[in-house]
Amino acid sequence: MQERLALVGLALWDLISVAMSYNFVYWRRLGDWPGFANGLAVLLLVWICSSYLLGRYSGRPITGWRDSKYLRLGVVVALVLALFVFHSWFFVVIDAGTRFRGFLIPLLAIASILSISGQILVRRKRRRFQKWLLVLSDYERQILEGELNCSNVLSSSTPSLFSSENFESLFLKTGMISSELVDVTVAISSQVNLNEDAVESLLALRGQGLQIRSLVDWCEIVLHRVPPELIDQRWFIDADGFSIQPGRLAWRLKRLFDVLGASILIILTFPLMLFAMAIVRLEDGGSIFYSQIRTGLYGERLRIWKFRSMRENAESDGIQWAAINDSRTTFFGGLMRRLRIDELPQLFSVLSGKLSLIGPRPERPELEKELEIKLPHYRIRHWIRPGLSGWAQVNYPYGASVEDSRMKLSFDLYYVRNAGFFLDLLILLRTVRLVLKAEGAQPIAISR
Incomplete structure (x- = not known):
């Protein structure tokens, strides 16, 4: 009974949200409060009916981000826009003043924000007590x-x-x-x-x-992750998701987001990169950059570049796991890691298409040999272009063992299946928060 009341409450909340948005925008634009006008009645009918048909009021829990409440709301808004644009008779039903160009977009924006806020609150409460x-x-x-x-x-x-x-x-x-x-x-x-x-x-x-x-x-x-031991062949064959694949629209949109985002970040952080280059050189007179071979999309080898954060010849004793407060890290190198400044040169790899802004962090092939033996389905993380930051990095910052790699793999598996614009946006916001709090992730592999 409580579940049904919650879902009815979502529909009522949408009615109130759309009605209040309509009257508020009408008042702001035209100086009048129309109340329950004919145009509002048609708008409410379209909004509620389309939301119901698209399952926005269903009790089915959301599985990740691919079955997105945002996508369903977007379809509702698109239907309303189509009704306004392609049906001239609709403008006759609505008051003449609402033809004003600045009316429809603010109305839908406010109504959408209010509607999705109600959905989030109900879904969170439902998951909490489920x-x-x-x-x-x-x-x-x-x-x-x-x-x-x-x-x-x-x-x-x-x-x-x-x-x-x-x-x-x-x-x-x-x-x-x-x-x-x-x-x-x-x-x-x-x-x-x-x-x-x-x-x-x-x-x-x-x-x-x-x-x-x-x-x-x-x-x-x-x-919000998938332990690798629980995955079987049916997960690959029957499961939905996996939308970020070459040739798909989501793949092209993600690439566009990468190019625009990397270009903006390079422009904004270029003075910081020049400053970091000068300090790295002055600190010990060593090289400014350090490069490593990592595993990229579908197992392809790629070279990534970083500002050197460890002393020269830190790997003279061989490849080993990174450690928190590693003694080989320079003073400025430790600061760069916490603020993720050492990763900035990889923005140019994003522009070239080798990396993405968001995706599983690429690992060193030498370490992956052990991980592929000990962790089932490890290669699945190679199905998507690796990134500067990922779902694993914002949820499980440190990794210095096979067990830590297993935990990160569980987050990567979740991301591979549920990758999309809104999940990428969430990861981006959490990454910014980590940087502002100086809680940048320590990489698993040694990185100077």
Whole structure:
């Protein structure tokens, strides 16, 4: 009942938001408060109907960013714009003064902001108190118990873990789920085989409102990452997402964003780069730049350049993991790392297309040999162009071991599947926050 009330509340909030936006913009532009005008009635009808048909008021939880509430809202706004532009009769229905050029865009902008704010608040509250039942194998249970111990999962969102036998006997046969349909979501692993009676019972309960997800969906919704051990072949074949692929529109838009963003950042930070070059040279008289071979898109080797942040010949004893407060780091080098100034030369690699602003950080091939053996599905992170900052870097700053690399891989897997404009924007904002707080990430591999 609470779920239905929340969804009805979203529709009512949209009605209020659109109506208030309409009257406010009308008042600001034309000096009058029209109240419930004919134009407003048509606008409300189009907005509510299209939102309902697109599932903006459904109870289905959002899986990552690919099933985006922003995309659905964008379609609603596009429908309203199309109605205004292509149907001349609509201008007759609406008051003549609303033809003013500055009316429609402010109206839709304010209404969109208010609408999406209501969606975010309801979705966050729903996820906070959502109850999960996970049906999984014994091996997956061991993996998830470890994940829950190291994750900041709210106590109200901590799932109940069941084997297929316990799930069938305790819930389906006793009917305990049916009394809590609104509050419970069942996530079933692809490794679990339920008997025919259990499948029929689940289908019947699903028709009554029970939500059924995959185990990977739970990881994305709650953990915002995907442990590599939980991925199987079905994840690659059946799952949606993976939109940032060559030839697709999202790929071209991301490339456009990279070129524009890198160009602006180079212009803004060029004086800072000149200053860093001078200090690096003066500090110990060594070279200004340092380059490394990293693994790029689809395993292609690429060379990245940084301002040198460690003393000369720091790798004379061989390649090794980086460490926090590494003794080989120079004084100014440590400051550059915390502020990520040492990464600025890589902006030119973004312009050349070797890197992206946002994406999994490229790793050294020498270290990847060990990681590919110890971490399943490690090569998946190569499916997307590597970046200066990524989902792993803003969620798990430091990495100095195979276990840390595994944790970062879980975030990279989430990003590969859910990459898109809004997730990139979130990562960009979090990166700026890390830089302003001087909490730049330490790279996994040695970097001077």
